[in-house]
Amino acid sequence: MADARWLGRWVAAGAVALGVAVAGRAVGARAGAAPALLVEAPPALARQAAAVRALEGGDWGPALKLVGLRRPGPPIRVVLAPEGSRLAANVASWVSGYAVPELDTVVLFPGRVPSYPDGNLEALLHHEVAHMLLARAAGGRAVPRWFNEGVATVAAREWGIGDGARVLLATIGRGPRSLAELDAGFSGDAAAAARSYAVSAALVRYLLQQHGDDVVGAILAGVSHGADFDDAFAAAAGESVGAFARGYFRRETSWTRWVPFVTSSTALWMAITALALLAIKRRRERDARLRDGWALEEPARTAADLPPRPEDDPAHWN
Numbered sequence: 001m002a003d004a005r006w007l008g009r010w011v012a013a014g015a016v017a018l019g020v021a022v023a024g025r026a027v028g029a030r031a032g033a034a035p036a037l038l039v040e041a042p043p044a045l046a047r048q049a050a051a052v053r054a055l056e057g058g059d060w061g062p063a064l065k066l067v068g069l070r071r072p073g074p075p076i077r078v079v080l081a082p083e084g085s086r087l088a089a090n091v092a093s094w095v096s097g098y099a100v101p102e103l104d105t106v107v108l109f110p111g112r113v114p115s116y117p118d119g120n121l122e123a124l125l126h127h128e129v130a131h132m133l134l135a136r137a138a139g140g141r142a143v144p145r146w147f148n149e150g151v152a153t154v155a156a157r158e159w160g161i162g163d164g165a166r167v168l169l170a171t172i173g174r175g176p177r178s179l180a181e182l183d184a185g186f187s188g189d190a191a192a193a194a195r196s197y198a199v200s201a202a203l204v205r206y207l208l209q210q211h212g213d214d215v216v217g218a219i220l221a222g223v224s225h226g227a228d229f230d231d232a233f234a235a236a237a238g239e240s241v242g243a244f245a246r247g248y249f250r251r252e253t254s255w256t257r258w259v260p261f262v263t264s265s266t267a268l269w270m271a272i273t274a275l276a277l278l279a280i281k282r283r284r285e286r287d288a289r290l291r292d293g294w295a296l297e298e299p300a301r302t303a304a305d306l307p308p309r310p311e312d313d314p315a316h317w318n
């Protein structure tokens with residue numbers, strides 16, 4: 001029973017932690033101005049088109065705040081393309097969508113959503129619209145790929161419980177270990193691209209932790225005013241992008257990268273699960289021991305109940 005009480009306390013602590021997380025999400029979910037979406041789809045994708053239209057009224061506040069925009073700007077054309085279409089044939093099979101800021105258009109491939117990194121249609125829409133909002137915040141000027149993808153991934157809130165673990169698993173022993181390697185990964189195979197997405201998002205999260213929630217918007221504002229990315233970054237963050245990246249990759253290769261994971265709710269739930277499994281295993285072992293005991297006791301008792309055979313009667317030898 002001691003095991004069960006101990007386990008109960010862990011479960012209660014986990015429930016409290018989860019409750020706090022859920023409450024925090026509700027507080028953060030205040031609606032901001034929403035972009036107008038003009039959804040186009042063939043009849044075969046009517047159901048997904050309706051789902052995307054319903055997402056127009058979603059919570060776009062965090063994405064706008066991240067890129068430093070007060071208003072989302074002109075309507076965004078959202079084209080849903082089926083597998084087999086020319087749009088689908090033009091990109092790698094693992095690409096689930098892309099944004100064309102110059103045309104105020106995003107293209108989504110709903111048939112590929114399951115293969116999108118841990119996402120669903122909502123995350124995909126938010127990710128591609130975030131690219132659009134970022135481009136608008138940057139005045140249409142170029143930013144590095146890692147920054148663009150990292151911001152879109154964070155804006156889409158694709159970063160959730162378990163992502164710290166995913167970055168760890170994605171990068172152990174095989175990089176990327178520099179911004180150049182990170183950007184090259186996007187042009188590599190699906191696995192390299194997945195690693196680059198995960199690390200870019202981690203890098204942008206680290207940027208926000210180190211330099212505050214407004215830093216991405218400040219960098220983009222600098223770029224939109226004509227500064228090149230490195231200068232805008234240094235002005236907003238107070239350190240060069242090179243120094244920032246070296247700090248991140250140094251930290252990632254040290255033992256401290258494990259601390260956020262070990263102290264995360266994922267680790268807590270993994271610990272709770274492990275304890276529950278351990279408790280079940282111990283219970284089963286104890287039950288098995290008890291059963292074995294009964295099995296041993298049973299013939300013994302039966303033997304004791306039987307009268308001794310005449311030849312086994314000690315009196316026989318006396």
Ligand SMILES: [Zn+2]
Binds near residue numbers: 152
């Ligand atoms: Zn993207």
